[in-house]
Amino acid sequence: DDVFGDSFFNAIPTIQILSLLIIIITLSNLFTSQVLMTFGCENKIMIATIVGSVVNVILNCIFIPRYYQNGAAVASIFGELTVLTISFLISKRLVKYNLILSDIVKDIISSVFMCLVILILKRYFKTCFGTLALEIILGCFSYFMVNLLLKNKTMLTVFKIIKRGK
Numbered sequence: 001d002d003v004f005g006d007s008f009f010n011a012i013p014t015i016q017i018l019s020l021l022i023i024i025i026t027l028s029n030l031f032t033s034q035v036l037m038t039f040g041c042e043n044k045i046m047i048a049t050i051v052g053s054v055v056n057v058i059l060n061c062i063f064i065p066r067y068y069q070n071g072a073a074v075a076s077i078f079g080e081l082t083v084l085t086i087s088f089l090i091s092k093r094l095v096k097y098n099l100i101l102s103d104i105v106k107d108i109i110s111s112v113f114m115c116l117v118i119l120i121l122k123r124y125f126k127t128c129f130g131t132l133a134l135e136i137i138l139g140c141f142s143y144f145m146v147n148l149l150l151k152n153k154t155m156l157t158v159f160k161i162i163k164r165g166k
Contacts, residue, residue, distance in 0.1 A: 010069075017073035024080045031087035035095055044090050052083035103152050110146040117142045 032045045056079025063071025118139045125131045147155040 014069045014073050017070060017077065020077055021080055024077065024084055028080060028084040028087055031091045035091040036087060039094050041090065048083045048086035051086060052079045055079045055082045103154050106147060106150040106152040109150065110143045113146045114139045114143040
């Protein structure tokens with residue numbers, strides 16, 4: 001049996017569910033490590049982590065007997081979402097978040113365009129390391145170009161900072 005054989009087929013939905021953790025933990029890290037630790041709120045990070053762990057354990061007890069590994073994956077998602085929510089609510093008291101709705105919409109449009117570029121490349125090119133590199137390069141390029149064309153203020157600020165550094 002090879003490493004990528006049919007015996008791993010049942011793991012696909014589980015990995016798809018767990019892939020959400022990449023976004024959730026990244027955002028959670030932003031609020032815990034970058035905001036709460038900066039303000040000396042390590043005890044609040046610990047509380048958020050404990051509450052998230054308790055949610056995870058309770059949901060594991062409920063979901064695993066019926067949904068097996070997928071239940072454990074869903075429980076992990078909810079546990080991490082709990083940590084993210086608590087961390088965000090605490091950090092919101094410490095820092096004013098000035099999210100500009102129009103820039104968020106521009107980010108979403110850019111992201112959708114980037115995904116379309118990548119999907120088109122996947123459809124017409126055989127999957128290999130070179131194709132992956134091309135997808136990354138063209139995906140990033142299309143994301144940044146669409147943001148610039150839409151005059152996303154955040155992206156323009158990033159480019160100004162980069163120009164000043166040269």
